[in-house]
Amino acid sequence: EDIDTLFNKVNEVPYFSYGEKLTAREGLAKLLGVKGAGVPTKGELRLLSEVYGEEFTKAILSKRPLFEKLWDVAGQVLSVPRSLMAGGFDMSYGLRQGVFAGYRYPKQWASSFKGQFKWFFSEKALQASTEEISARPTYRLMRESKLAITDLRQHLSNREEQFVSTLAERIPGIGRFVRASGRAYTGFANKFRADIFDDFVRIGKKTGAINEPDFLRKAADFVNTATGRGGLGKAERAAGVLSTTLFSPRLLMSRFNLLNPVYYAQQNPTVRKEALKTLFAFVGGSGTILGLAKLGGADVGTDPTNADFGKIRIGNTRIDILGGFQQPIVLASRLMTGKSTVSTSGVQ
Numbered sequence: 001e002d003i004d005t006l007f008n009k010v011n012e013v014p015y016f017s018y019g020e021k022l023t024a025r026e027g028l029a030k031l032l033g034v035k036g037a038g039v040p041t042k043g044e045l046r047l048l049s050e051v052y053g054e055e056f057t058k059a060i061l062s063k064r065p066l067f068e069k070l071w072d073v074a075g076q077v078l079s080v081p082r083s084l085m086a087g088g089f090d091m092s093y094g095l096r097q098g099v100f101a102g103y104r105y106p107k108q109w110a111s112s113f114k115g116q117f118k119w120f121f122s123e124k125a126l127q128a129s130t131e132e133i134s135a136r137p138t139y140r141l142m143r144e145s146k147l148a149i150t151d152l153r154q155h156l157s158n159r160e161e162q163f164v165s166t167l168a169e170r171i172p173g174i175g176r177f178v179r180a181s182g183r184a185y186t187g188f189a190n191k192f193r194a195d196i197f198d199d200f201v202r203i204g205k206k207t208g209a210i211n212e213p214d215f216l217r218k219a220a221d222f223v224n225t226a227t228g229r230g231g232l233g234k235a236e237r238a239a240g241v242l243s244t245t246l247f248s249p250r251l252l253m254s255r256f257n258l259l260n261p262v263y264y265a266q267q268n269p270t271v272r273k274e275a276l277k278t279l280f281a282f283v284g285g286s287g288t289i290l291g292l293a294k295l296g297g298a299d300v301g302t303d304p305t306n307a308d309f310g311k312i313r314i315g316n317t318r319i320d321i322l323g324g325f326q327q328p329i330v331l332a333s334r335l336m337t338g339k340s341t342v343s344t345s346g347v348q
Contacts, residue, residue, distance in 0.1 A: 003032060010051055015140045024048055031060070090181040091116060093188045097228025097251060099323035100258060101196060103285035104278040108195035112188045119187035126183045133194045138201050145220035147197050148229045149190050189227060196223045200274065209270035218268040222275050225263075228324070230254030248324075255324045259332075286310075289321055304333035306341040 010016070010024045027044025039060060040048060049057040094102065094113045102109040118125040133139060133149065142149060171178070200219040204210030221231065230253035257263045258279065264272055293312045294300045301308035310326045312319040320326055334340050 013051055017144050020047055091184055093185045096323045098192055100282050101226040101278055103281040105196050108192055112192040116184040116188045120180045120184040126187045129187050129191060138198055141216055142197055145216040147193055147220040148224045150186055193223050193227050207270055215268050218271045222271050225254045225257050226278060228254050230257050251324055255328055259328060286321060303341050304329060305337060305339045307343040
């Protein structure tokens with residue numbers, strides 16, 4: 001009866017799809033020895049942690065083979081510097097990862113920007129926001145379409161890449177602020193993505209695109225990409241390794257995708273239309289800010305082979321408003337022209 005109760009609890013999760021229930025039950029069967037005692041896969045463990053909680057996840061992770069534990073610890077240690085750099089009082093998500101979509105979805109952006117201050121100071125506030133998202137009628141569609149809804153639980157693959165190390169959160173003193181920054185960052189990202197996805201669902205119902213088999217999947221992919229969590233393609237399995245060698249591989253990939261015309265050509269027609277509107281809003285908004293800065297007396301870089309391209313320069317202070325797009329543009333310009341301009345002297 002106890003075992004039946006455990007399996008029934010998986011079936012009772014309202015937002016699990018049929019496939020997710022099967023996967024979670026498979027992982028539970030491994031634990032209970034039905035299919036031979038073993039540790040669930042990462043995907044199975046992630047689902048089981050949603051059913052049985054964080055303590056369950058910690059208990060299962062402690063049963064892994066020694067090599068897997070050491071590999072996990074090594075990855076976390078290598079990720080500590082990045083978590084510390086992103087920690088402290090970091091509220092940068094809205095003006096970096098979220099800046100591209102912010103021009104097109106200002107109301108959704110403003111709502112998430114306001115909420116991040118509550119999430120910074122309160123674990124309960126972030127939990128309430130997460131529960132609000134999971135209670136939406138569209139939440140199951142979000143999961144089925146693979147919209148990135150992340151968290152700060154023990155399962156590292158479902159964390160935002162800037163805060164992948166849990167070790168940084170355990171450092172006396174500064175660890176509290178790393179955790180707080182992680183809450184603000186995660187809460188902003190989740191609410192912003194969920195709100196934009198809901199807007200796509202509304203558009204899909206209005207235009208009839210909701211009935212097209214690839215609409216929601218492509219919409220979720222675009223929302224993820226537009227908010228700094230680009231897919232890694234064939235390198236997805238190596239996401240953990242990449243995140244220890246690159247500061248933000250998903251952010252970098254999202255920027256490359258959004259600058260690539262092929263990415264838009266491969267979209268569902270309705271998604272493509274909205275994606276292009278978002279691109280034009282970003283270009284127009286950024287151009288307006290740079291133009292106003294120029295009129296206000298600041299120096300604005302216009303040479304795409306110069307590291308100061310697209311930056312506002314006031315004295316020795318440089319302000320990059322492009323949220324990760326500036327560096328790929330400069331790199332591409334240098335590769336295509338074979339020229340590189342020194343930002344301090346202007347000499348090529």
